[in-house]
Amino acid sequence: MLFHVRMDVAIPRQIDPAERTRLVTAERERALALQEAGTWLHLWRIVGKYSNISVFDVQSSDELHEILWTLPLFPFMTIDVTPLAEHPSRRKST
Template identity: 50%
Template sequence: MLFMAQMTVRIPHSLAPAFVEQLKADEKALSQQLQREGKWRHLWRVTGQYANVSIFDVASNDELHTLLTSLPLYPYMDITVTPLAQHGSAIVQN
């Protein structure tokens, strides 16, 4: 199942800089692992924002929920999820 997730990160300024840097490093490592596994198919930065648009390929809503809530930056994210379906006019089929 394909899902688009729009994620905006809002890290409080009150967090210790070292803690924030560790969160970012952990987030990067996990996101790259999920990309290698094929679950995080696409990752695009939203220009001018601490935000991204991502495409996930997972087995279920529950798997996506588990994946998103496992992200180290999850407590500081606003996430909007949209389920996707193949368009009949698309040249490339999944």
């Protein structure tokens, strides 16, 4: 199942700089691992914001929920999830 996910991040300004660096580094490592596993298919930055648009390929909405909860920056995110279905006019890859 494919899901379009928008993540808006708002890390509090008063957070300790070392903790912020640790969280951001851990988030990057987790995102890379999910991309290498083929779960996080696309990751695009939204220009001018600390936000991204992503596409995940998972077996269920429950699996996506669990993945999102494992993201180190999850406590600081507002997330919007949209399930995707194949469009009948989509050009097929050869």
